[in-house]
Amino acid sequence: MKNLKKIKTALISVFYKRNLEKIVKKLDDLNVQIISTGGTEKFIRNLGIKVISVENITSFPEIMDGRVKTLHPKIFGGILARNENKNDKKQLEEFNIPIIDLVIVDLYPFEETVRNSKSEDEIIEKIDIGGISLIRASAKNYKDVFVVSSQNQYLEFIKILDKNQGITSIDERKEFARKSFSISSDYDRNILNYFSKKNILRYGENPHQEAYFSGEMEKIFDKLNGKKISYNNLLDIDAGLNLISEFKETTFAILKHNNACGLASRNNLLDAWKDALAGDPISAFGGVLICNKNLDKKTAEEINKIFFEVIIAPSYEEEALKILKQKKNRIILLLKENKNFQKEQFRTILNGFLYQEKDLKTEEEIDLKTVTKISPECKEISDLLFANKIVKHTKSNAIVLAKNKQLISSGVGQTSRVDALKQAIAKAKHFNFDLENSVMASDAFFPFSDSVEIAYNSGIRFVIQPGGSIRDKSVIKFCDEKKMSMVFTGTRHFKH
C-alpha cells in the first residue's frame, strides 16, 4: 500500500468533548504532538496530557471572545503545505511553521442553537468560522492531512487509529475529506435556512411528518387571503404554475394531487373556467385553481359556487376579490411576473439524492412528424399540441384525451399504458363526453398497437406520441388502416 502516512501532529478544536478522552489518550500513546486552544486545550491539559497552545505557535492571542483563534498563516500554512512541494517545505522552515497532519474539529452546534430558539445574537455567535476553515483546509490537503470533522466520526476514527497504529491510507484520508464537505455544506445550508426565515409548514404530506419550505414564495406570489399554505398545497401550486406556463391563450386549470383534472383554453376566462370544470366536476372539489388572465367578477361568481383550496391568478378585479374573499380559509394568490424558477431538480432517494435538469422542452408544430398517410389538419394540430402540453405535466404513465382545446379526461400515474387509456375513456364516458374525433396524447411511446386499437374503438382519431418503439410500424399500420392520423414528437415526457 502506498500513500500511507503516520500521524505526527494533531490540531484539536472541538465543541462537544464526549468521547474525546479516548482519542486524545490514543494519540498520546502514539506519540502524536497535540496542538489546541481554548476549552479543548484545557480539557486535554486536565487529562494530564501535554498540549501546545495555538497562541504559542502564532504568537497572537485569541481575540474577540474567541471569534478569532486559529485563523493564522502559521496554523493554515501547517495544514495546507504540500509534502511533495519543495517550495512549501522551504516556507515551513523559513517561517517556523509546524506541519499539522491531523485536524479534529467539532463545530459550534448552530442548528441546535436555532432549535432551542435563543436570541438572534446568540444564534449568530454560533456560526462557526474558524472550525469550518480548519476542516475545509484539511480536507483540501487530504493527501497529507487526516480530518475528523464531527464528534460523530470519533468512533470510526478510533478504529482507524487502532488498526494501524496511527498510520492512515490515502483512501481513508480522502473519505474523511469527503465527509468534511458534507458537514460544511450541510452546516451552511442550515445557516441559509435560518437567514431565509425558512417557512415552517404545519406538517408535511401527512400530519405526522414535520416539514418546511425554504425559498422565497413572496417573489412568486402575494397571498391575498386564506389560511396557511400547506405542504400539499405547495406541491399543487408548483405543478399548477409549471402547467399554466405552457399556455399563452386564456386558460384555466384545476389540479388535484399534482395532476390536472380540468383544463380549457377559451376566448374568455369565464368559458375557460366552465369548460375546465366540466372535465371533472367531482375531482375539482378541494382543488387548486389557476388561470393566466385577469380574474373578473363574472368568473369569480361562478368559481365561488364550488369548494376549492387555492386560487392563483396574475391579477384580480376588485369585485372578483371581494367575492372570493367571502370564505376566510380560501387561499388567494396573486401571481407575480418574476417567476424565477429553478431549472434543476433534486430529490432524495436511497442514501443520497437524484439530480436532473427540469423538463423544459415544449413541442411546437415544427417538432411534429406525421407518420401516417393522413396528416392532421390545422385545428387538429392545435388540439394535439394542447393535449401534449397537458400530458407533459401529468404523472406517468399518462394518457390525455382532448377536443376543442378542452381536457376531456386523462389516465394518470398508471402502471400500464393501456390502463391509463382505459381509465381516460371510462372517465370521459362517465362525464358524457363524445370522444368522436378527439385527440389522444401519450407521454411515452406505445409498446404495442393495442392502445390505438382501443382508442379507435372509442372514436379517437388523432394521436400524438414520442414514437421510438420497436413496434412503431405496427402502430402506424393500424392507424393507416383505420384512417387515423398520428404525429411523433421524438420527445418523451415521463414525470414521477
Next chain:
Amino acid sequence: MKNLKKIKTALISVFYKRNLEKIVKKLDDLNVQIISTGGTEKFIRNLGIKVISVENITSFPEIMDGRVKTLHPKIFGGILARNENKNDKKQLEEFNIPIIDLVIVDLYPFEETVRNSKSEDEIIEKIDIGGISLIRASAKNYKDVFVVSSQNQYLEFIKILDKNQGITSIDERKEFARKSFSISSDYDRNILNYFSKKNILRYGENPHQEAYFSGEMEKIFDKLNGKKISYNNLLDIDAGLNLISEFKETTFAILKHNNACGLASRNNLLDAWKDALAGDPISAFGGVLICNKNLDKKTAEEINKIFFEVIIAPSYEEEALKILKQKKNRIILLLKENKNFQKEQFRTILNGFLYQEKDLKTEEEIDLKTVTKISPECKEISDLLFANKIVKHTKSNAIVLAKNKQLISSGVGQTSRVDALKQAIAKAKHFNFDLENSVMASDAFFPFSDSVEIAYNSGIRFVIQPGGSIRDKSVIKFCDEKKMSMVFTGTRHFKH
C-alpha cells in the same frame, strides 16, 4: 432608518475581474480605502487607484502559491470585530487592526474546473479556502460588514452603492449575508459531489434531461449483472426497497412507475412470485422486481419467463443467478444489510425546496380502532394491515384491494378517491379476481359514503382507512347497515 452604515474600508479578492472596474472606481469616488492581494491588487493598481496590500497589514507574505493569503487575525479581526463591543474595539487598537466593513469575493470556479475535467491536482487546487472564510466571516458580522460573495452580485451591489452614496442598511447587509451562505453551501455541495464521485446517469426521467445520482449505491446493493442503472430505475428501486421493508414474511413485489402492480406474501418465494405476478401480469412487463428472501432456482426459472428490467434480492442461489444472468442487460442487485436510508426528504419546487420527515409510521394491530358494530376477525385483520402497508407506498389518491395476503389491484395517483376505487375494481375484474370478502385500504379518509357503497356492491366487506372526515358517521352507518367491518388507523399516508 436605523442601522445605516457608511462603507469606509473594503477588502477585495476576486477570481473573475469582469465588472470589477466599475465597483472599484465607484468605491474610490466614495473615498473608500481598498485592501487587496495577488491578482486583484495588481488589477486595481493598474487602474491607477490606490490600494493597500494585505501583506502590509499582516506583515506576513502570501505563502504556498497563494494557498494562504488572507488567513490572518489582522484581517479576520478587522472583519469580525463588533462595533458595539468595547472589548473588540480595544483589541483592534491594541493590535493595530484596521476595521474592514466591505468584503468583495469571487471564489475560485471549482465547478467550472471540474466541468472542464482538469487533472485531480488542478481541481483540488481550485477548492477556495481563504475566499470562503472571508465571506463566511463577513456574513456572520453582517451587522457591521457588507459582503459581496459572487461576481453575479456586482451589478446589484453597484445599484446599492449609487442609491445612497456608500451607505447601506441592515436589511441590505443581512440579505447579502444570506446570499453568502447560499454561495458557500452550494460551493461545498459541489465539492462533495466531486468527492462522492457522483454517478452520472445516462439521462434523467427523459433522454433530453441531464442527471446524476449522488450517494453511495454500493452501500445498499452490489450490482451482479446488467446494464447501467437509469434514473427511472433508481426511483423504482427506492420505492421498492421502502415497500418491501414493511414485510417480514416471504414477499415478492413488482413495481412500475414507483407503484406496486403486484405483491404477495406466501410461505415460499415461488408462490409469492406467482401470486404477485397474477396481480397484473401485463404491467409487470419491464418492471422492477424485489423480494425479501434468498432467491432460489425454481423461482428464478419462473421469473425468467417474463421481461423485466431489475431484480433485487438479499441473496441468490448460485443456480438462480446463472439462470437470471442469461440476459446480459438485466440488472441484478444483491441487497446489503446496511440500508442506511435517509430519514428526511428534500425536493425542489418553485424557487426553493420542500423538506419533510419521511413517512416512517407503520400501523400494527394495536393502532387499529374498530368503528363498526362488526369487528374484523384475525385473518381479516392480517389482510387489512397487509393492504394498508401497500397503500402507504402507493401514490395518492390510492385505493388498494387485497385478499389472502395478495394485492388484487389498486387505483393509483387519482384525482378523486372514487375514481381510484373504480379503477381498482375494473382492474380486479379484468384479471378475473373474485372480490367477495376482500379488503379495501384507503390512504386518506372517505369524504363521502359513495366509495364504501361502490365497494360493497363489488363484494368488498372490510375497510381500513385513517378516518377523520366530517362525514365519518355516514360512512360508518352505511357499513353497519351492510354488515361490513371498518377500522380506523388515525394516520393518513398521502404520497406524491
